[in-house]
Amino acid sequence: MHPHLKPLIELQAVDFRLIGIRERISQFPKRLAEVEARVTAARHQVAAAKEALLTGLKERKTYEMDVDQWKERAKKYRNQTGEVKSNEAYKALLHEIQNAENEIAKAEDRLLERMVSGEEYDRQVKASEAALKEIEAAVNKERQAIQAEYNAAQKELAAAEAVRAAAMSAVPEDLVDHYERIAKRHGGIALAEIRGEGCGQCGVHIRPHVIQQLQRESNEGFFHCETCTRILYYANHSAAPENSSASAAASAGDAPPAPAREN
Numbered sequence: 001m002h003p004h005l006k007p008l009i010e011l012q013a014v015d016f017r018l019i020g021i022r023e024r025i026s027q028f029p030k031r032l033a034e035v036e037a038r039v040t041a042a043r044h045q046v047a048a049a050k051e052a053l054l055t056g057l058k059e060r061k062t063y064e065m066d067v068d069q070w071k072e073r074a075k076k077y078r079n080q081t082g083e084v085k086s087n088e089a090y091k092a093l094l095h096e097i098q099n100a101e102n103e104i105a106k107a108e109d110r111l112l113e114r115m116v117s118g119e120e121y122d123r124q125v126k127a128s129e130a131a132l133k134e135i136e137a138a139v140n141k142e143r144q145a146i147q148a149e150y151n152a153a154q155k156e157l158a159a160a161e162a163v164r165a166a167a168m169s170a171v172p173e174d175l176v177d178h179y180e181r182i183a184k185r186h187g188g189i190a191l192a193e194i195r196g197e198g199c200g201q202c203g204v205h206i207r208p209h210v211i212q213q214l215q216r217e218s219n220e221g222f223f224h225c226e227t228c229t230r231i232l233y234y235a236n237h238s239a240a241p242e243n244s245s246a247s248a249a250a251s252a253g254d255a256p257p258a259p260a261r262e263n
């Protein structure tokens with residue numbers, strides 16, 4: 001195996017972990033925003049309920065004034081009945097009094113409706129405030145849990161970055177550049193293990209003589225996949241203990257390259 005391939009494989013393994021950690025970290029703002037949105041929605045509910053209650057109270061005030069005004073008018077007309085001289089004027093006054101009585105009844109009906117719905121608004125305010133308290137308590141816990149997860153992910157990130165720096169120091173600078181150029185173009189994965197007779201990343205068939213070369217312990221050449229351009233390597237799983245075949249199968253597909261094994 002090429003002497004620099006082993007540290008490159010280690011570099012690839014830690015990079016693969018870094019992709020996962022960074023992906024998780026990138027989800028945190030969204031997760032926090034979702035949690036905050038629940039509190040905001042509950043606050044809006046409280047505000048809307050309070051607004052409805054306030055509007056109801058204002059309307060109630062208006063209807064109370066209507067009742068008072070019509071009562072005042074009816075009283076005034078009644079007082080005038082003793083002063084009228086003609087029968088016609090008396091009839092007209094009676095008509096006005098009746099009209100005022102009707103308006104009083106209507107305004108009182110509206111007032112009663114407002115008072116009933118006012119109680120309902122009051123209940124809604126209390127219910128939405130209680131719901132807000134519950135949601136705030138739940139969200140506080142979730143926020144703490146998310147923060148703890150975030151801190152753990154940051155620690156993991158720092159640890160993986162330290163491992164990466166160590167792995168990188170074992171690879172010549174120009175090779176690191178080469179590796180990073182390929183990784184940048186291919187979703188952070190610059191290495192591909194030979195699997196069967198194909199590239200473990202893109203699946204394209206690899207020419208047999210390339211595989212033979214890579215299998216040779218004395219090999220010091222680099223080979224690239226002709227399709228995805230990733231650096232190819234061969235890991236001899238069959239030389240490893242029994243249970244390794246299961247782990248090799250499990251790591252098939254877009255999994256990180258398996259660690260190199262000594263032949």
Ligand SMILES: [Zn+2]
Nearest residue numbers: 199202225228
């Ligand atoms: Zn490939």
